[in-house]
Amino acid sequence: MNEESHETMQSEHLDRPDTAGDGGATSWPGAGGAPRRPGAESSNGSARRSDDGLTDGLSDGLTNGGELGPTGRPEPHFPEPPPLTSHGPARVIAMCNQKGGVGKTTTAINLGAALAELGRKVLVIDFDPQGALSVGLGVNAQELDLTIYNLLIERGHEIHEVIVPTRTPNLDVVPANIDLSAAEVQLVGEVAREQILARALRPALDEYDVILIDCQPSLGLLTVNALTASHGVIIPLECEFFAMRGVALLIDTIDKITDRLNPRLQVDGILATMYDSRTLHSREVVRSVVDHFGDQVFHTVISRTVKFPDATLAAEPITTYSSDHSGAGAYRQLARELIARGGAA
Template sequence: MARIIAVANQKGGVGKTTTAVNLTAGLARMSKRVLLIDLDPQGNATMGSGVDKREAEYTICEVLLKECSADDAIVRTEEQFDLIPGNMDLTAAEMELIGLPPEHRGSQLRKLLEPLRARYDFILIDCPPSLSLLTINALTAADSVIIPMQCEYYALEGISSLMDTVQMLQANGNPQLEIEGVLRTMFDVRSKLANAVSDELTQFFGDKVFRTIVPRNVRLAEAPSYGQSIVGYDKSSKGGVAYIALAGEVLRLQRERDKLEGAA
């Protein structure tokens, strides 16, 4: 059964889509069956996976509107993972979700993904940079959430809103939702502020902070313009090494969970 992981942070520009695409590619390189869902109307995860968001026959929008099945929308990428594309049509899908009864608005994605769980090891969801109804659907469907964040002045302030939302969902509708990990992105080891915020994160989240730190890296920024992950574009770059390491951490966490479930 797939572990469903949402990649979320309501603050834009923190490496959320970069993390979703590159972690997906890293897990696929490790022979895992992985599906990436682009739930962001910007469609950047779709383009970064080498799929033109303007030419996709079906997207996650049609899936949410029940105009096609999730199976119909799945596209196989050149990097050997599956993708359900997203684009601006998601804005219309969100308006439709708002029109549903309150008890159903946030759970549509979970129902639609349930049939896919048996086919994958991991399903990753790239969320929009807001705590919108689309993000609520992702977190309601997810087993856990990865929070990418820059170690900068407003980072800790912004993360508190997301934590409030996670706690609200844990109490109402998705009790198993947990923090998979907090990922420090675009990290500059020379910055005193970055190191200070990193220390605060570790104090607050403890072992929920990933050991992997993603540095600022030109190759990482270039990869999406070629429709590739950093793993496909230049896996030996600092960014490539970091995301391969992150994939390894996620797999280790899953093995530990499997052991605990097996012993129970």
């Protein structure tokens, strides 16, 4: 069983929607300063966040009656986005955190499925040698002749050869298996080694609205490739004290990628995961993250529930495995919030 699934299998099942609780904020451990604010416009021309971290669409008038959400802020109403009249070019988003077991794969699968429900064409890239995303979408990458590894390392392959449709309409996957672990060493001697994934994705950009890259839990060459290929980064952050410690290092890495390799890269948001509203610790962690990063923290919070590993074992997103569950509702809200913020079409 992969590390992320094993960790979530330990979780408790919460059926009630989470609400913000009391609890003082803790100090931010090891933070090296606030992250860079996103620019006003993305590279594909879609509306981006303004200086306060929100688009004009998230005005004060769109709050849910002034009620405070789990992040301690008034929670805006995220409307159903209008249908698209055409598809592409894709906005590429990396799910990145060097800590394992924080919800990267779970978020890539379920956010992708929720965006697909909204009529977006979504491609998810399994960029972790553990191959958890592939398994979670019902693809046995061990039996495939071609995976993302072949696309990166071997000449003569094109991305359409490795794209596999899933059982979820509008959702496709590029699978990975343990072979990918060798790619990091093999790419070291390549020219422009940080841009190999970006070149591999280029032929598919006009066919999808969103491409989500599930990164491995490290800041190595594969993750650098993912960040170089991306327009934005979503940082899943477990609501646990030690999970916060590495975020400053990740933000520093993102800034270096922005300065040296990919000027368009920006942080789309920090997503609190594995939240338990019954514990003071979870509430304090969320409060601390919001105090430090402000509106870069998504209003949507993903709670702990055994439904996520159950859905993984069933090899389907929670949006179809347990459509009425609060976890499915949370990822649908995240999809609407991401679109409202300008992070997706």
